[in-house]
Amino acid sequence: MAYFKVNGGVPLNGEVSVSGSKNAALPILCASVLADAPCRIENLPEIEDVKRLIEILTAMGATVECPESGVAVIDPSTIKDRRVSTEMATKLRASYYMLGSLLGRYGEAEVAEPGGCAIGQRPMDYHINGMRSLGADVIDRGGIIIARADELCGSDIFLDMASVGATINIMLAASRAKGKTTINNAAREPHVVDVANFLNAMGASIRGAGTDVIRINGREKLHGCTYAVIPDQIEAGTYMIAAAATKGNVVIKNLIPAHLEAISAKLMECGIDVVEGDSGSEFYIRVSAHDRPRPVNIRTLPYPGFPTDLQQPMTALLAISYGNSFITENLFEDRFNHVRELNRMGAHITVNGRTALVAGLEKLYGAEIHATDLRAGAAMIVAALMAEGESIIRNVHYIDRGYEHLVEKLCALGARIERVTE
Ligand code: EPZ
Numbered sequence: 261m262a263y264f265k266v267n268g269g270v271p272l273n274g275e276v277s278v279s280g281s282k283n284a285a286l287p288i289l290c291a292s293v294l295a296d297a298p299c300r301i302e303n304l305p306e307i308e309d310v311k312r313l314i315e316i317l318t319a320m321g322a323t324v325e326c327p328e329s330g331v332a333v334i335d336p337s338t339i340k341d342r343r344v345s346t347e348m349a350t351k352l353r354a355s356y357y358m359l360g361s362l363l364g365r366y367g368e369a370e371v372a373e374p375g376g377c378a379i380g381q382r383p384m385d386y387h388i389n390g391m392r393s394l395g396a397d398v399i400d401r402g403g404i405i406i407a408r409a410d411e412l413c414g415s416d417i418f419l420d421m422a423s424v425g426a427t428i429n430i431m432l433a434a435s436r437a438k439g440k441t442t443i444n445n446a447a448r449e450p451h452v453v454d455v456a457n458f459l460n461a462m463g464a465s466i467r468g469a470g471t472d473v474i475r476i477n478g479r480e481k482l483h484g485c486t487y488a489v490i491p492d493q494i495e496a497g498t499y500m501i502a503a504a505a506t507k508g509n510v511v512i513k514n515l516i517p518a519h520l521e522a523i524s525a526k527l528m529e530c531g532i533d534v535v536e537g538d539s540g541s542e543f544y545i546r547v548s549a550h551d552r553p554r555p556v557n558i559r560t561l562p563y564p565g566f567p568t569d570l571q572q573p574m575t576a577l578l579a580i581s582y583g584n585s586f587i588t589e590n591l592f593e594d595r596f597n598h599v600r601e602l603n604r605m606g607a608h609i610t611v612n613g614r615t616a617l618v619a620g621l622e623k624l625y626g627a628e629i630h631a632t633d634l635r636a637g638a639a640m641i642v643a644a645l646m647a648e649g650e651s652i653i654r655n656v657h658y659i660d661r662g663y664e665h666l667v668e669k670l671c672a673l674g675a676r677i678e679r680v681t682e
Contacts, residue, residue, distance in 0.1 A: 261654070261657075261681075261682055262656050262657075262679050262680060262681045262682070263652055263653060263654045263656055263679075263680055263682070264641070264644070264651075264652070264653040264656050264659075264667070264677055264678070264679055264680070265650065265651075265652055265677070265678050265680050266626070266641075266644035266645060266647075266650065266651045266652075266653065266675070266676065266677045267626075267649070267650050267676035267677075268506075268624075268626055268644050268645050268646055268647040268648060268649065268650075268651060268676075269506075269646070269647070269648050269649075270506065270645070270674055270675060270676055271506045271507050271508035271509070271674070272502055272503050272506045272508035272509075272510050272645065272670070272673040272674055272675060273508050273509050273510065273673060273674050274510065274511070274672060274673045274674065275510070275511040275512075275513055275544075275672075276499050276510060276511070276512055276513065276669050276672065276673060277513045277514045277669075278491040278492055278495050278496045278499075278512060278513065278514045278515045279303075279305040279306075279307075279491070279492055279495060279664040279665075280303035280304050280305040280330065280488075280489040280490070280491065280492060280664075281305070281450070281451055281454065281489055281490050281491060281492040281493065281494075281495075282305055282307055282309055282310070282492055282494075282495075282661075282662045283424070283449070283451040283492075283494070284450070284451035284454035284455065284489050284490050284492075285301070285304050285305060285310055285489045286309060286310070286313055286352075286354035286357065287354065287357045287428045287432070287451070287455045288301055288454065288455055288458045288487065288489060289301065289304075289310070289313050289314070289317065289332065289334065290313070290354070290355075290357035290358050290360075290361045290432070291357070291361055291432055291455060291458055291459055291462075292334040292336060292361075293317075293322070293334075293336045293339065293358070293361040293362060293365055294336075294361050294364050294365050294432065294435060294436055294459070294462065294482050295336060295462050295482050295483060295484045295485070296337070296481050296482065296483060296484075297335075297337075297483050297484030298323075298333050298334060298335040298484045299333070299334050299462065299484045299485055299486070299487065300331065300332075300333045300484075300485075300486040300487070301331070301332050301333075301334065301458075301486075301487055301488075301489065302330060302331050302486070302487065302488040302489070303330055303488040303489045303490075303491075304330050304331065304332055304489060305330070305489075305492065305495075305662075305664040306329060306330065306664050306665070307660065307661060307662055307663065307664050308657070308660045308661045309352055309354065309661045309662065312351050312352040313352055313354065313355065314326070314332060316344065316348045316351075316352065316355055316358075317334060317336075319341070319348070320339050320340070320341045320342070320343075320344075320358075321338050321339045321340035321341055322334055322335065322336050322338060322339050323335040323337075323338045336365070342362045342366055342368055342369055342370065343369075343370040343371070344356075344358045344359075344369075344370070344371040344372055345372055346372040346403065346404070348372070349371065349372035349373065349374045349375075350372075350374065350375070352374075353374040353377065353382070355371070355372075355374070356371055356373070356374060356384060356387065356425065356429070357425070357428060357429055357432060358371050359371040359387060359391065359405060359407060359429055359433075360387075360391070360428070360429035360430065360431070360432030360433040361432045361433075363391060363394075363396055363407050363409060363412065363433045364412065364432055364433040364434070364435060364436040364437065365436060367408065367409045367410065367411070367412070368407065368408050368409075369405070369406075369407045370404055370405070370406050370407075371404070371405045371407075372403060372404050372405070373400070373403045373404070373405060375403065377633065378594070378597055378632050378633035378636070379592040379593075379594055379595040379597070379633055380592040380593045380594050380595065381593070384405065384425075384426075386419055386420060386421065386423045386425075386426035387405075387423075387425060387426045387429045387430070388400065388405060389417075390417055390419075390426055390429065390430035390433070390443075391407050391409075391429075391430070391433060393415040393416075393417045393430075394409070394412045394413060394414070394415050394430070394433055394434060394437050394441065395409050395411065395412055395413045395415070395437075396408060396409035396412065396433075397409065411438055412433060412434070412436065412437035412438065412478070413437055413438050413439055414434060414437050414438065414439030414440040414441040414476070414477075414478055415434075415437075415441055415442075416441075416442045416444070417430060417441065417442065417443050417444065418444040418445055419443065419444065419445040419446065419447075420445075421445070421562075422445055422446060422447045422448065422472065422562040423447060424447040424449050424451070424452060424562075426447075427443055427446045427447040427452055427474070428447075428451075428452060428455050430443055431443065431452075431455065431456060431459065431466065431469075431474060431476060432455075432459075434476040434478060435459050435462075435464040435466065435476060435478065435479060435482065436478055436479060436480070436481075436482065437476075437478035438478050439477075439478055440475065440476070440477055440478070441475070441476040441478065442473060442474070442475050442476075443473070443474040443476070444472070444473055445472055446468075446469075446471070446472050446473060446474045447562055447563065448470050448471060448472060448562065448563045448564065449562070449563040450470075450490060450493055450516065450519045450563070451490070452469055452470070452474075453469045453470040454489065454490045455469075456469030456470075456474070457469070457487075458485070458487045459482070461485040461486075461487050462482040462483055462484070462485050463479055463481070463482045463483050463485075464476070464479055464482055465477035465478075465479060490516065490519075491514050491515045491516060491519075493515070493516070493519040493520055493567070494567065494569045494570060494635075494662070495662070495663060495664075496512050496515040496519075496520055496545070497520055497523040497567065497569075497570045497573070498570065498573050498638045498641075498642070498663070499512050499547075499669075500512060500520070500523060500524070500527060500534070500545060500547045501523070501527070501570065501573045501574055501576075501577050501642055502573070502641065502642050502645055502670075503547040503548070503549070504527055504530065504532045504547055504549045504553060504577055505576065505577045505580070505642050505643075505645065505646040506645050506646050506675075507549045507550060507551065507552075507646075508547075508548065508549065508673070508674075509546070509547075509548040510546070510547055510548070510673060511544050511545075511546045512544060512545050512546075512547065513539070513542055513543075513544040514542050514543075514544075515543055515544065515545060516543065517536045517543050517545055520545065521564065522563075522564060522565060522566045522567060523566070523567070523570055523574075524536070524545065526556060526558065526566060526574070527547065527553075529554070529556045530553035530554050530555075530556050530577070530578075530581070531549075531551070531553060531554045532547060532548070532549045532553060533546075533547065533548045533549065534546070534547055552580050552581060552582055552620070552622070553577055553578065553580070553581045553582070553620075554581060554582055554583070555578065555581040555582060555583035555584055555585040555618075555620055556578070556581075556585055557585060557586045557587070557588075558571065558574060558578075558585070558586075558587045558588065559588045559590060560588070560589050560590050560591050561590060561591075562591070568589065568590075568591040568592060568595065569635050570635070571587060571589055571595060571635075572595065572598045572635040572636050572638060572639040573635065573638045573639045573641075573642045574587070575587055575596075575598060575599065575602065575609065575616060575618060575639060576598070576602060576639040576640075576642040576643040576646075577642060577646075578618045578620060579602055579605075579607035579608075579609065579618055579620065579621070579624060579643065580620060580621065580622065580623060580624060580646065581618070581620030582620055583620050584617060584618065584619050584620065585617075585618040585620065586615055586616070586617055586618075587615065587616045587618060588614055588615045589614050589615075589616075590614065593614070596611045596616055597632040597633065597636055598632065598635075598636035598639040598640065599611055599616060601629040601630055601632070601636070601639075601640060601643075602624070602639065602643055604627045604628075604629055605624040605625055605626070605627045605629065605643055605647055605651070606621070606623070606624050606625045607621070607624055607643075608620075608621060623646075623647065623648050624643055624646065624647040624648070625647055625648050625649055626644065626647045626648065626649030626650045626651040627647075627651055627652075628651070628652040628654070629643070629644070629651060629652070629653055629654070630653070630654045630655050631653060631654065631655040631656060631658040631659055632655070632658070633658055634658050634659065634661050634662045635662075636658070637653070637655070637656065637658045637659035638659065638663070640653045640659075641653065641659065641666070641670075641677075644677075645670070645675055645677070656679070667679050
C-alpha cells in the first residue's frame with residue numbers, strides 16, 4: 261500500500277493546469293456505447309476511475325484504443341456482453357451510466373447497483389423510475405437492475421431531486437428513444453452540459469442542458485465523433501482552496517471561471533484574493549492569501565450552489581479561520597467522515613446531523629490520517645499542506661481515483677509531498 265508523506269507549512273506558489281473533468285469523462289465514455297461508429301474522446305484525465313471504466317468497456321467487448329495520453333478511441337460495435345457485473349460496479353460507481361447507454365442502444369441492460377459508500381446510501385430510484393417512464397420494464401433482482409424495452413418512447417419526466425446521475429442516465433437512454441423527452445428539475449452541473457454536448461456531437465438532439473428543463477428529441481441512430489472533455493471544476497476548486505489554506509499565491513490555469521463562481525465567491529467572503537484572468541489562450545484564476553481566512557457559513561446545493569464535492573476541502577480550510585463556521589451538507593447524509601481525521605490534527609469541529617460547527621484556530625499539526633473517500637482525501641491533502649510538521653496520509657487509492665498527477669502538480673507548486681510505497 262502507498263501513502264503520502266507531507267511536510268506542511270509551505271505556501272504554495274506558481275502555476276497549475278487543470279485536467280479533464282472526472283465527472284464528465286465517466287458518463288461520456290459510457291455514452292460512446294450509443295454510437296454506431298467509433299468515438300475519439302480527448303482531454304481524459306489519467307486517473308484510476310477512467311482506467312477502470314476503460315477496463316469495463318473492454319471486458320464488455322468494446323474495442324478501445326489509447327493512441328496517446330488523455331485520448332481514447334472507442335468502437336462499441338464489438339460489444340458482446342450487455343451486463344455490468346457486481347464486481348465491475350463495486351470497482352466503479354459510475355459504471356451505472358451503462359444502464360442508460362445499453363438500454364438506449366440495445367433495448368436491454370443488466371447493471372449491478374454499486375450500493376452505498378462512505379458518504380451515503382446512494383440509491384438509484386430516480387434512475388430506475390426514469391427508465392420506466394421511457395417504457396422500459398425494470399426489475400431490481402438482488403442488487404442487479406435488469407431493464408428491457410422493445411421500444412423506448414419519449415416521456416415527460418419530473419425528478420424528485422436534481423440528481424446528476426439520474427439526469428445523465430435518462431438523457432443517455434432518451435437520446436435514442438422514439439419521440440420527445442422532457443426532464444424537469446434536471447441537474448445543471450457543467451458535466452451534465454458536457455455530456456449533452458457530446459451526445460449532440462454524435463447527432464443527438466438535446467436542448468436546455470444547464471437549465472432545469474432538458475428537452476431531448478430521440479434519434480434512431482447516432483454517429484461517431486471527436487470530442488474533448490471540459491476541465492475539472494472540482495480539481496480546480498481543490499487547488500484554489502489549497503492555495504488559500506497555505507497562504508500562497510497560485511495561478512490555476514485551463515479552467516472555466518463560470519464553473520467556479522460559488523467557490524470563488526465563498527473564498528472572497530473569507531477574505532481571500534481571487535482574480536479571474538484571460539491569458540489570450542486560456543482562462544485562469546489567481547488565488548492568494550496572506551492571513552488565515554475569515555469564518556463563513558456554507559450550505560451545499562446542486563449547481564450553481566456550493567458544490568458538495570468541495571465541502572470537505574473547504575472544511576479543512578475553515579479549521580484555521582478566525583471564528584466559527586457552520587457547514588450544512590444538503591446533498592449526502594454522511595459526508596463528514598473527514599472531520600475525525602481533521603480533529604486528530606488539532607481541529608475543533610463538531611458534527612450534529614447534517615451540520616458541522618468549525619471553531620477556527622490558529623493552526624493544525626501534522627498527524628497520521630486516513631482518506632475515507634475521494635474528497636475526504638482532498639481535505640486531508642489541504643490540511644497536511646497547511647499543518648505544522650509532518651503528516652502521513654493513508655488510503656491514497658481514494659485520492660488516485662480523481663486527481664491526476666497530484667504529487668507532481670503539488671511539488672511544482674513548492675509543496676513538500678512524496679508518495680511512499682510500502
Ligand atoms: C455525482 O454523484 C458525482 N459523481 C458526485 O461526485 C457528486 O457529489 C454528486 O453528483 C453531486 O454533485 C459523479 O458524477 C461520478 P446525485 P451522483 O445523483 O450522480 C440522492 C465525486 O467526489 N439520489 O446528484 O450519485 C443521492 O443519494 C463524487 O466526484 C437518490 O436518492 O449524485 C444524493 O443524496 C462524489 N436517488 C443526492 O440524490 C437517486 O436515484 C444527489 O445525488 C439518485 C440520487
